[in-house]
Amino acid sequence: MIQTGIIKIKDEEFFELADLIFKHSGITFTINKKYLIENRLSRLLHELNFTSYKDYIYYLKYNIKGKSEIQRLINLVTINETYFFRERGQIDYLVEKVIPDLILKGKRSIKILSAACSTGEEPYSIAIALKEKKLTEKVRIDIIGVDINTDVIKTAQEGIYRSVSFRGVNPQIISKYFKKEELNYLLSDEIKKMVRFMQGNLTDKLLYLKIGKCDVIFCRNVLIYFDIDTKKVVIEHFYNNLNTPGFLFLGHSETLNRLNNNFEMENFKTGIVYKKG
Secondary structure (H helix, E strand, O other), rough: OOOOOOOOHHHHHHHHHHHHHHHHHOOOOOHHHHHHHHHHHHHOOOOOOOHHHHHHHHHHHHHOOHHHHHHHHHHHHOOOOOOOOOOHHHHHHHHHHHHHHHHHHOEEEEEEEOOOOOHHHHHHHHHHHHHHHOOHOOOOOEEEEEEEHHHHHHHHHHOOHHHHHHOOHHHHHHHHHHEOOOOOOOOOOHHHOOOEEEEOOOHHHHHHHHOOOOOEEEOOOHHHHHOHHHHHHHHHHHHHEEEEEEEEOOOOOOOOOOOOOOEEEEEEEOOEEEOOO
């Protein structure tokens, strides 16, 4: 029987563990997040029969299973708040302006990256919006969802959701693209087939070689978990990975100010998009 109860982490243990998390994910944890680490990892430490974070950190660093356990650690500490058609104005602008303009310029194939896609609501929302506008009949669309968390990638691939994922979504869209089975909503195969998922670290240059050049990147409400230097690295990767013209959508509370001067800021009715070329 697995014990329960919060295991307290000492400051020096916290800093060592935070350094490990940063090294493998780029995510920064400051000392005021001790409670989050304790709440999310205490059950795991009980499961592994550790009574202190010192023993757990040693295990991560030197045990033969350390690599898989580090992935498990990353899965437990990453934040995965998302829902369908979040920040709807950006998706509307994508399907009403960005994609049609690219088609007019002669694009025959368009690749869209959903960076830190979590459980898949964002890339699937994009797929549904493109389908609703019949843009998939005019151009080949390739949508890729990437997340560092292997658990959420698995959930995204399954395409099974609960009602909490549909805050404010038009009921007609839900009934058209989802089948309800008890408390679950099963996404239709036609939308699932439009998106492919992969696990990856946004700070890793090799990830972008696997993805290939993109026309549009969504990276919303993610930069807030990185320090300044890591933000600059990620944004530089985005810039280099975008075609010209290319478009970058960030969360409404995020900005490229003091991070990168290569993008042009373009305003639209409900927000902004950063444009390359």
